[in-house]
Amino acid sequence: MKPMHGAYLFKALKDKGCIIMACNTRIAPGTMKGLFRAAKDSDSALILELAKSECDVNGGYTGLTPKKLSELACKYAAEVGFEEWALHADHTAVKKGTPEELEEVKKLLSVCIDAGYTSFAMDASHLFNFQGKNVEEELADNIRCTTECANHIKKEYTKKYGAKEGKEFGLEVEVGEIGRKNTGGMILTKPEEAAAYIKALNKNNVFPQVLAIANGSTHGNIYDKEGKPIEQVTIDIPQTKKVAKALRKIESYVRIAQHGITGTPLKFIKELFPHGDIIKGNVGTFWQNLFWEVIEKEKPELYQDAYNWVMKTYKDEAVKKGMKSDVEIWGTYGKFATKQFFERIYDLDKNTIKKIENKTCEEALKFFDAFKAKGSAKIVREYVESIGV
Numbered sequence: 001m002k003p004m005h006g007a008y009l010f011k012a013l014k015d016k017g018c019i020i021m022a023c024n025t026r027i028a029p030g031t032m033k034g035l036f037r038a039a040k041d042s043d044s045a046l047i048l049e050l051a052k053s054e055c056d057v058n059g060g061y062t063g064l065t066p067k068k069l070s071e072l073a074c075k076y077a078a079e080v081g082f083e084e085w086a087l088h089a090d091h092t093a094v095k096k097g098t099p100e101e102l103e104e105v106k107k108l109l110s111v112c113i114d115a116g117y118t119s120f121a122m123d124a125s126h127l128f129n130f131q132g133k134n135v136e137e138e139l140a141d142n143i144r145c146t147t148e149c150a151n152h153i154k155k156e157y158t159k160k161y162g163a164k165e166g167k168e169f170g171l172e173v174e175v176g177e178i179g180r181k182n183t184g185g186m187i188l189t190k191p192e193e194a195a196a197y198i199k200a201l202n203k204n205n206v207f208p209q210v211l212a213i214a215n216g217s218t219h220g221n222i223y224d225k226e227g228k229p230i231e232q233v234t235i236d237i238p239q240t241k242k243v244a245k246a247l248r249k250i251e252s253y254v255r256i257a258q259h260g261i262t263g264t265p266l267k268f269i270k271e272l273f274p275h276g277d278i279i280k281g282n283v284g285t286f287w288q289n290l291f292w293e294v295i296e297k298e299k300p301e302l303y304q305d306a307y308n309w310v311m312k313t314y315k316d317e318a319v320k321k322g323m324k325s326d327v328e329i330w331g332t333y334g335k336f337a338t339k340q341f342f343e344r345i346y347d348l349d350k351n352t353i354k355k356i357e358n359k360t361c362e363e364a365l366k367f368f369d370a371f372k373a374k375g376s377a378k379i380v381r382e383y384v385e386s387i388g389v
């Protein structure tokens, strides 16, 4: 079952007080079907995504190419019979902004479009001119590269689906590198910076629906100085609201994508997140953690082999970086075991996969509840009907 055009989800659910859950399915078996089942059961719109680092033409660190990811997602969506989902390229990173790099990124985007992706995140947030005299100068390279890549997507997407109104891809852009720190702590995206960035893109005829900002979260699992796992409660809610307000003030329909939700307590999400200001919530590492928790119990030999491989391969580097515990090293570098143990993971028996699927479904339902997303798929269906495509 093919994904919907990404813009359907973002446009239908704008200002409806809910957050669309976007899941990085680094490991497909059990995880994907569990997510689709939960989406179907609660009638919640869903996004599946992987970043460029996780999935590219060479398989990234998950061993999945865009084509393979798309095939698997479509297969499980069909098994469950769920339609209100989009396939998203998370963090399509541009880090240098050179012509060579841009060509490579555009090639990857074409591969994703060919594979059936319907939504894309351009991430040129690393390009920041600290010598810039004003916001426009600071963000000039980000704006230039994001525009060039967005135009490329527009051209290729139109070639594939035609120019008929409504057949519009989802577009997320990023200002302020997520998790970046200086001596004073986390660097947060300023409201005027977000507004100037969107204004400049709009002026270039680029119209994203979603904006990723740096608002105090970090990707992946997080740990204290001793290497003990801690909760993610550093997301700056007032700052996030201010950014959303600045976007509304320039009459933009862009809303915020919250990255790095793994580790955030559900109660914090449900009660404190500004649902509606935030429209997309990325949950990635959580599903990987869940997978390995089930494997530790059900297939201890696979878990032990993966764990030992991670320690053997990354411990020296991790210690050099100041990591204090094996728990932290496994929690940080464990993602690289996905490709290394790809065959054994994708060859798991039905019973084990079912356990992963059931547990994923159970946990996803809790997230949909905290995101106030239950029933959001119905709103998407009605929207699609209303635009008559």
Ligand SMILES: [Zn+2]
Pocket: 091, 178, 219, 259, 260, 282
């Ligand atoms: Zn992210």
